[in-house]
Amino acid sequence: MANTDTQSILVVGSGMSGLTAAIEAAEAGYDTYIVEKNPYLGGRVAQFHHYFPKLCPPYCGLEINFRRIKQNPRVRFFTMAEVENISGEEGNFDVTIRLEPRYVNEKCTCCGKCAEDCTMEIENAFNYGMDKIKTAYLPHDMAYPMRYILDPALVKSDEAQKVKEACPYDAIELDMSPKTMELKVGSIVWATGWQPYDANKLDTYGFGQYPDVITNVMMERLASWSGPTQGKIVRPSDGEAPKTIAFVQCAGSRDENHLPFCSGICCLASMKQATYVREQYPDTKIYIFFIDIRATDRLEDFYNRVKEDENIQFFKGKVAKITQNGEGKDLILRVEDTTTEELHEVYADLVVLATGMQPNTSDTPLPIEIPYDDYGFMASQNTKPGIYAAGCVRTPTFVSEAVQDGTAAALKAIQSVVRR
Numbered sequence: 001m002a003n004t005d006t007q008s009i010l011v012v013g014s015g016m017s018g019l020t021a022a023i024e025a026a027e028a029g030y031d032t033y034i035v036e037k038n039p040y041l042g043g044r045v046a047q048f049h050h051y052f053p054k055l056c057p058p059y060c061g062l063e064i065n066f067r068r069i070k071q072n073p074r075v076r077f078f079t080m081a082e083v084e085n086i087s088g089e090e091g092n093f094d095v096t097i098r099l100e101p102r103y104v105n106e107k108c109t110c111c112g113k114c115a116e117d118c119t120m121e122i123e124n125a126f127n128y129g130m131d132k133i134k135t136a137y138l139p140h141d142m143a144y145p146m147r148y149i150l151d152p153a154l155v156k157s158d159e160a161q162k163v164k165e166a167c168p169y170d171a172i173e174l175d176m177s178p179k180t181m182e183l184k185v186g187s188i189v190w191a192t193g194w195q196p197y198d199a200n201k202l203d204t205y206g207f208g209q210y211p212d213v214i215t216n217v218m219m220e221r222l223a224s225w226s227g228p229t230q231g232k233i234v235r236p237s238d239g240e241a242p243k244t245i246a247f248v249q250c251a252g253s254r255d256e257n258h259l260p261f262c263s264g265i266c267c268l269a270s271m272k273q274a275t276y277v278r279e280q281y282p283d284t285k286i287y288i289f290f291i292d293i294r295a296t297d298r299l300e301d302f303y304n305r306v307k308e309d310e311n312i313q314f315f316k317g318k319v320a321k322i323t324q325n326g327e328g329k330d331l332i333l334r335v336e337d338t339t340t341e342e343l344h345e346v347y348a349d350l351v352v353l354a355t356g357m358q359p360n361t362s363d364t365p366l367p368i369e370i371p372y373d374d375y376g377f378m379a380s381q382n383t384k385p386g387i388y389a390a391g392c393v394r395t396p397t398f399v400s401e402a403v404q405d406g407t408a409a410a411l412k413a414i415q416s417v418v419r420r
């Protein structure tokens with residue numbers, strides 16, 4: 001039997017923390033709504049090649065969660081959706097959801113005929129702009145829900161009608177418009193996660209100026225079979241195999257001018273990415289420039305394994321500046337060895353900036369007053385009666401911690417509706 005509205009739980013964000021919270025609450029017998037801004041579920045991990053420390057593909061875990069959602073009528077989800085307003089109180093919240101148009105309905109079979117007849121292209125946001133996609137597109141190869149989407153630029157263009165007529169299933173609706181929807185829920189889990197710190201703000205590192213300076217999230221896409229190079233790690237400037245790769249740790253982290261905190265993830269992410277490189281190139285030289293290596297608990301074993309590779313050099317030093325070698329493509333990193341205080345110039349032909357994690361609440365706060373910490377994260381899990389934080393919106397976490405946090409938030413949300 002369905003719960004009453006005020007026993008329902010709203011989960012905002014469908015990364016590992018939000019998905020977990022929603023599924024756990026639903027499997028405990030509570031009706032759950034997921035509201036997700038992207039046109040697909042899964043959050044940032046959907047964009048990763050592998051997970052550390054086991055180096056398995058994130059889609060294994062995501063697929064299991066999607067199956068649990070498909071099998072459970074208590075979970076309903078809305079993609080391309082955001083919470084516009086929250087009023088009321090614990091046990092009786094009124095929530096307004098804004099839904100952006102997808103222009104493609106549930107009749108879509110993903111046959112791809114719309115894309116075949118479409119010539120307009122846009123930057124591929126899933127691949128962080130490293131390639132282009134048609135304006136009639138599937139968000140990514142493993143997207144759930146598996147349904148195409150039309151970009152508004154296409155819908156407004158002369159080509160829209162032709163693309164609509166190419167669909168054999170009558171799945172394209174050019175007159176879809178934004179909608180709002182009202183929900184009554186008893187409690188809310190806020191799990192809107194993180195975004196990479198903007199590398200354009202690191203003005204001495206040449207990101208945006210030198211194409212072979214990329215970020216760690218771009219490296220995940222470069223290594224992925226569904227990425228812009230079908231998984232081949234190459235230099236964006238010329239498609240050549242890199243001979244020397246430099247990972248620059250704390251790019252904008254532990255820095256009063258940028259993110260003053262340590263995300264606790266980036267060292268392990270760079271080590272993981274060094275294994276991607278080694279899998280493809282047995283001889284490529286890899287530098288990891290670090291201030292301190294953060295690999296605690298059992299993750300230290302992973303660090304020790306990576307260190308065994310003689311061609312991976314962990315270099316304790318802060319990179320001050322990155323420039324390009326005249327007409328050539330080599331990048332020069334000026335680094336101070338912090339143990340000897342000597343200055344070095346190191347050449348590399350691909351640089352990966354290990355940028356940290358910034359909470360999405362720093363640019364999209366909740367539409368209701370709650371406390372934040374000094375860095376824009378939600379200040380605690382019990383942020384306000386009936387509203388609970390989960391995952392990286394509360395603090396940077398690994399995936400395993402995001403799952404634990406999602407489960408804890410689900411329990412809090414259930415206790416909240418039961419109390420009423």
Ligand SMILES: Cc1cc2nc3c(=O)[nH]c(=O)nc-3n(C[C@H](O)[C@H](O)[C@H](O)COP(=O)(O)OP(=O)(O)OC[C@H]3O[C@@H](n4cnc5c(N)ncnc54)[C@H](O)[C@@H]3O)c2cc1C
Pocket residue numbers: 012013014015016017018035036037038041042043044045048050051052053081082083191192193194195216217220265269272355356357360364390391392393397398399400402
């Ligand atoms: C380079 C890098 C590599 C990493 N590799 C690993 C690894 O190998 N292993 C590991 O354990 N951890 C890894 N991590 C950490 C991992 O990314 C996080 O643990 C995980 O993403 C946390 O999930 P989350 O649900 O909290 O947030 P997210 O994954 O950020 O999910 C949040 C969701 O909320 C949605 N959202 C955002 N704003 C709104 C809004 N206003 N309304 C509705 N929806 C919204 C987003 O679209 C997204 O779907 C890595 C991190 C980095 C930076």
